Amino acid sequence: MDEMNITSAQYIAHEGNNSSICATIDGQELHVPLDPANRHYAEIMRQVEAGTLTIQEAE
Amino acid sequence: MSNARDFAARVPVDGALSNRNIIVNGAMVISQRGTSFTSVGNGDYTLDRFRVYSSGGGVFNVDQASDGPDDFTKSLKVTVATNDASIGSSDYYMLNSRLEGYDTAKFNFGTSAAKTVTLSFYVKSSLTGTFGGSFTNSSEANAYIFSYTINAANTWERKTVTITGQTSGTWATDNTNSIRIYWDLGCGSGNVSGSTGWGSGAYGLSSTVQLVGTSSATWQITGVQLEVGDTATPFEHRSYGDELARCQRYYQKDFSIYNEDGNNGFTAMFPFEMRTSPTATRTGNGVTSQENVPSQVSTSSRRIYIYNASLPTGGTFELDAEL
Secondary structure (H helix, E strand, O other), rough: OOOOEEEEEEEEOOOOOEEEEEEEEEOOEEEEEEOOOOOHHHHHHHHHOOOOOEEEEOO | HHHHHHHHHHHOOOOOOOOOOOOOOOOOOOOOOEEEOOOOOOOOOOOOOOEEEEOOOOOOEEEOOOOOOOOOOOOOEEEEEEEOOOOOOOOOOEEEEOOOOHHHHOOOOOOOOOOOOEEEEEEEEOEEEEEEEEEEOOOOOOOOEEEEEEEOOOOEEEEEEEOOOOOOOOOOHHHHHHHHEEEEEEHHHHHHOOOOOOEEOOEEEOOOOOHHOOOOOOOEEEEEEEEEOOOOOOOOOOOOOHHHHHHHHOEEEEEEEEEEOOOOOOEEEEEOOOOOOOEEEEEEEOOOOOEOOOEEEEEEEOEEEEEEEOOOEEEEEEEEEOO
């Protein structure tokens, strides 16, 4: 029921470590923390596990 | 009623004398996202802490209405913008509020010491009859199905639902979602139960009023309270500032941060701790129109960090730590 329309996701790195995910969700660009209690991160990981979303590596 | 009896009816017999109400924004006074929501999307938040679900062809508009029973100035008003005349079995239409485990841990749900709790609210609708709803844990494997009857059209009525403590199931006691309350506005047959009381996987009761089926029908709610005990005490009003602060644990709008000089990133602290690390959405510049969009934005529950090698940088952000 909480499914979101996630069209892109890419890790953002700080000093070599991934610090957040820049994702386009329901048409908006969101900065999503790597926090399992965050509802957007939880949904990103659910879709990754379901095989419907891939998170791009940081540039 | 005698004065003594009147006094007794207003004093909680279980639980706290103050801070009884677990619901945040139960009086519908806080609406940071706006006061009018047209064609609300499935799962969208509207007034603070209240979200709408709609999976079929029906469409709702939601407003923060300046209308309420005595002692209330605001209410959440749902209007059927597009009706769904043939609700599918798996369709759902609902209003929902999600509660945090830290706030409901005292209910002792999922243990042998589970307490009875009481949900109360004021409701007004253009339709009359029996409506349904449910009270679930986060997995929705445990769901208490309830019903209430609206006796007169377009008239405020207070409704009370007493829920026996649930001794089984998993109910969060931390900063994650523990309880979900649903008001059924037109769920399909696959999403409702045939009886009230504890069950699973349902959002309402069968053969009840389906608001979404009637074009332009309206349904309003305010004065939502959830408290320990088997009695609905008078609604506990809180100050506007208190209620706003409680809401901003989950969502803040227009949080501005700006870095004019210096080579490193820039951190700003939130006024108080949010529920968890929020999602940040940049909605505009922070201070000036010359700002470069940050190339990095990260958050914790206490702060936001931005960085861009080209200064100045900054922005105004929405911060979302909703359940």
